[in-house]
Amino acid sequence: MANIKNILIVSFVIFSCIFTPVICAAAENEIRIADKTGDWGHPSPYLAYGRGPGYLRMHFIFDTLVWKNETSDFVPLLAENWEYIAEEEAYVFNLVKNAKWHDGEPITANDIVFTIEYMKEHPYCWVVLDSVDRGEAVDDNTVKIYMSSTYAPFMEDIGGTMPILPEHIWKNIDNPIDYTELDAFIGSGPLKYVDFNKEHGTYRYEAFDEYYLGRPEVDQLIYVKTGDAQMALQRGEVDLASIKPEMAETLTKEGFVVIGGPHYWNKKLMINHNTEPLDNVTFRQALAYAIDQEEFVDKSLRGYGIPASYGLISSESKWASPNVPAYPYNPDKAKEMIESLGYKLNNGMFIKDSEPLEFTVLVSMISVGGQSTPDRDGEILKNQLEKIGIGVDLISLETKIIDQKVINWEFDLAISGHGGIGGDPKIIYDKVIQVPGTKVNPNTARYDKCEELNDLINDLLHEMDPVKRQEVVFEAQNVYARELPAISLYYPTSYYAYNPDAGVDWFYTIGGVSKGIPIPQNKLSLLVLNTNKGDIGDIVSGTQTPMQTENPAQATPLMPFLAVFAIFAAFYIKQYGGNRKQ
Template sequence: MTNVKQILIAASIICLCISTSVISAASEKEIRIADKAGDWGYPSPYLSYARGPGYVRMQFIFDTLVWKNETSGPIPLLAENWEYLNDEDTYVFNLVENAKWHDGTPVTASDVAFTIHYMKKHPYGWVVLDRVDRAEAVDKYTVKIYMSGPYAPFMEDIGGTMPILPEHIWKDVENPMDYVEPGAFVGSGPFKYADFSKEHGTYKYEAFDEYYLGKPIIDQLIYVKTGDPQMALQRGEVNFASIKSEMVDTMTEKGFIVIAGPHYWNKKLMINHNKQPLDNIVFRQALAYAINQSEFVDKSLRGYGKPASYGLISSESVWASPNVPDYPYNPGKAKELIESLGYEWDNGVFIKDKNPLKLQVLVSMIGVGGQPAPDRDGEILKDQLEKVGIEVELTSLDTKMVDKKVINWNFDLAISGHGGIGADPKILYEKTIQVPGSKPSPNTARYNKSEELNECFDSLMHEMDASKRLEAVHEAQNVYARELPAISLYYPTWYYAYNPDAGVEWFYTIGGIAKGIPIPQNKLALIVAGAEESATATIQKEQQESPIISFSMVIAILILVAFYLKRH
């Protein structure tokens, strides 16, 4: 009997170890995303950096009223349904009744009304609420938003971009830009804040088990700063990364899933139109003729991209105008226009009042999804402008410093870039003038010198009839291309790759995340049913292929051994 007891004890220990290892393996599921830049600010609405990657890191924690997926938008999120009351010029949203904040407090209509009033008092860079009069909670799960006039982009710009804040936390916060207490990271999204290292550029999120759309299919989401995202993916250090265009075939052959992005991001030449001669429309048109967009695509992108529309809106957008004025490369035409402004040609350089025509160009390392990338654009632009008699001084700085100089008007020309050009055409308005109630943006021209363009914007923003609004959007692009507040250079074709064995199917969001961010890191990829079924199937397959004897088989064998010893 002693042998029997020993065997049974051994069986219990073995079974406990096996069951523990199985449970542990099943619960520790994480996704690691490679990031070359690292620091995009704390993942809280007022603390994240005011570019797409900063918003993306915040959206895992904070939900909006509505959202977009890979095929359509808006779709329900915190709001299960909604309607626009034309006679009252109001929006009514009915919220889901099972949403909770990460501290367990229910999400209610009061939180939505509070968020609107709070952001009107403390402007939030991604949302402009100048057309919203007020909001009120009709009942616990119904909120009514009163407009001060028609506002065509409302659903995407406010409904699908404004992160809802918990009133019980933020009601006492007077300085949101300085608020870094734990409450700053309490949201209602699928993931809870776990950690952020500004020094190391890493982010860590944990699944919110009580998320109203269901528990996420992974337990942890981690952003890892790495010098070479592509190599990190190949080494298995991460599951998702941006890759170089020329590596698409190689990565596909190695079993990775490669996704190509739509052309919803543009490299753009910012122009300080407060300085002479840049304040002259004729000179800006001369710049356009001096620029060879195809050379940028061939040399900077190695052919993986396309020339941009001069009307800012992506040529692939449903809002794109078919009649945008064009500036085919013509250095001779550029010289003629510059001469018409009183400049004289002198040994390869234009001069006026004995001073050479000289411009400083700021360049940075901005690239795929905000990731740093070697800059070739500055040298290409310098060469093109010098061919038409413009001396160029190149100044290379990090992206944040370039942004700061542009905001402070401390520049002549600056090579920048942004997304959003495939989403609602409000982007044309936002990137041209300084929107009332908003903070200066480094990629907004702040150009308010054309009454014709302003009239187009008025219709673009407030026309509620779809066909009439489309006409206004087309005309706005045409006028923009004549005025040239800035000059779009090209659309890069971006590629990302992910390991399908990780169980997450990443995708590009139609029109971009929120108000147009062209980064394929939509949180819906981590909570959709299809992905959950795929992950379950993967776990089952791994269990079937495991060389470890099953738990029940171990029990059966040990019982048979014990029975045999007892009989003998």
């Protein structure tokens, strides 16, 4: 009997010892986010991969001057307030006074001036500073940014996107693309860098206690690479995950909060317009007529999405042109247009000079948020093009390999996708023109053959009058849709689900995070709980007292005491049992 008791007690001790750390760790306010891809580069401005998820990994660590809230209004981050002085063509930003870098150094106006100079010298793929002349530190907390030319999207594109770098660290870094030392991750954001594992695709951040807007609600934030994000959410392994549309109802019933995204992400057919016959506008228009967008939505998305506008800007954006040229599905018209270019149908396939008309189509199964999701786009496109007599050779590759091939022009057609089409219309510039000196973005068409489009893009960057700018933006979309440097296929409806008990209410930002990233991981979610995310004034003025999360592990370290008690009990019983036998 004593033996059984001993076994039970020893088992209890072992159980306690094993589970005590787990219970303590779980008691921390830790948020886990599921991600299928995992590796989006180191979370530092020049090291993060140039897609939305890469920027988001970095944005928790590095703050900008201003930021967009849930309703797409600019709210203060490092800049307390700001104004545009038209006579001087300059923006003046007054910085918050108590802001510190993660290493404890104070943030001053010199850091902003330095960042501008540094990014002019070392171009950063998310920010183009051609229109900025210089920055000037008026005093420690005031910075004046002089423009060399008017720049309409300044606040979104620079003020709300340019991560501010600490001068005392970056002034010594000559090659930021290769610099991965620990101080490359010192920023001013609400979270501090702890760890990044490229092989496992995991990121770990912890709360910055001295954050100038108050300590964030979470103690730790972790990105976990997981094959099935939805399952991981249901099993309680993560707190936020992208989910399949069909599961929205089920997960709502299970107590998760499901948020449906706006249509700010498009699946797009990239075209190598440097090769024949794809360099011909008529041919590209014929392709557009041959493509049935509705079929993509019905078959590839199973109805969870909408056909895309041919003008690049999302049809749900306030900037969407009402009269973008459309290419309703018309295979006969497509055939006629191709025949007008000298092609002849032979056994159902087009030929010219005895050469069959066929393309290699690269397929990357990318979806909203850069996640890899199997879809049928390649098969549908192949079917549609073969129907009108264009041969298609499908090649399915990993997104990053396809991006590289597109960058090197080693393709005919490629199915890819990107977000940002709900934010500022400057996206037309970003996705059409390759800015000299910057890293090539795989989604940029690099199309500068149309003077009219070039002029319109130039105007939309510099026109400061809102009404006139809107007209320019509408016209730019119309010309884009006529020229078709790439063909937008559809906008999927994406869904995320989160566990409300984890303590963070995630939200989609209207127009997308920063320059239009359509992922509900805005860092403001971590800052204010149970309040209007748009009402940032409370935070800035200090009236919003950051709630200090009670850490139950520290408050009630029950399990270690129980373990010690159990060990003593085991010794006692053993002693007692032995005496009784004697």
